[in-house]
Amino acid sequence: MSLVGKVAVVTGAAQGIGRGIALRLAHDGADLVLVDINQDRLADVRAEILALDRRVITLAADISARDQVFSMIDRTVAQLGGIDIMVNNAGVAQVRPLLDVTGEDMNRIFQINVNGTLWGMQAAAQAFRKLARKGKIINACSIAGHEGYAFLGVYSATKFAVRGLTQAAAKEFAPYGITVNAYCPGVVGTDMWVDIDRRMAEATGAEIGATYRKYVSGIALGRAETPDDVAAFVAWLASADSDYMTGQSVLIDGGMVFR
């Protein structure tokens, strides 16, 4: 219950890792702002958080649109009285042989994964400073932010960029008491991996499920990651226990990448 009295914003909260993070932060006492481009499934997550007796609002936003991100933060402060934790979770994967990558491919995934993370950091930091609150910014990185993966090259590049932005923002925002860190999951059983596996099968001729099984077989702890595994670490990053950590993109992958 370390987050009682705190307001947390989670993007990409309608499903997968974002839903897991939102539910865990609510369990730990935070009030929640659930943000997603897909409104259909946000209502279910909202109901789960209301059942935890927490305040919760849902906001539609495309994180690649800077004005929508800043408007979302303004509405957060107006409706819940402030913001303490910003989780820039929303993101998309892209399976493509590098030889086939187009400018449109690059622009789309960078606008969401990189620009969207930067807009979220900008808007949150601006709000923290206006409210004179220390604040915590927590970004979604990946093992692909530490190692480039075949057929996931541009996606990997976006996550390397998130790691760099996390380090730079940590240095720039430290004077205001704002910490900036990132979580780097491995293979988490969400819709994103269903899509990756399907597209890998199309690109390589492998059977459906083969890519997912190959990646999971390389995990030292012997099982795929769950959204709750990720959320447990993000809950620590959101708590005061992480106040002396900043600029770090931390691998929590069950033992895949060893840095």
Ligand SMILES: NC(=O)C1=CN([C@@H]2O[C@H](COP(=O)(O)OP(=O)(O)OC[C@H]3O[C@@H](n4cnc5c(N)ncnc54)[C@H](O)[C@@H]3O)[C@@H](O)[C@H]2O)C=CC1
């Ligand atoms: N699933 C995995 O194995 C891993 C995922 N990650 C990262 O974790 C984050 C969450 O991944 P998952 O939950 O697996 O993905 P997911 O695809 O299951 O869910 C992503 C959510 O983000 C939303 N979203 C997508 N684009 C958006 C936009 N432009 N604006 C607002 N919302 C948007 C989607 O509607 C969806 O609800 C992503 O940043 C991903 O790169 C990192 C490492 C591993």
Ligand SMILES: CC(=O)C(C)=O
């Ligand atoms: C989706 C993702 O980040 C990986 C490498 O699984």
